[in-house]
Amino acid sequence: MVTYGDLAEMAGYPRAARLAGQTLRKLPKGTKLPWHRVINAQGRISLPEPRAARQRELLEREGVTLLNGRVELGRYRWRP
Template sequence: MLPFTERVVRIIKHIPPGTVMTYGQIARLAGSPRGARQVVRILHSMSEKHQLPWHRVVNSKGEIALKDPEAFHAQYTFLTDEGIIIGLNNRIDLKLYQFIPAEL
């Protein structure tokens, strides 16, 4: 596994229940400020293998970015089950729910 991928996996594994991080935030913390799309690919290909809490990752607007209705509903349900309130336009208030780690 490449170092960036290892860092992304480690960061995602440490997102606590009831909080979210953005793709771009994870990319920056992992050392690639412009690597948000790579974070998407890592989530898509490695979530099951590494048991990642994929549902805790949203876009920079605090929105669920998944277009597939089933996947969207699953992420919505997982987040609300953790106590996250999803507001108008299916947005999460990042000021309330965004996890900002001290260090990882």
């Protein structure tokens, strides 16, 4: 699990979280990239419905639990 900001920083674009989100939105349907593992800095899903429901479903299948709509970043956040 990473945040949009984490992803931007890893790509060499610190402070470009919105750009990371815009790029993920452009992924082709059926992509194999784990887009669902990217959330906002508060640990929330930022997508509108019905895509938010799909992201929540994929995360829960992987054993990620959401508490009050949030992912516990201290537990699930990936730090390379």
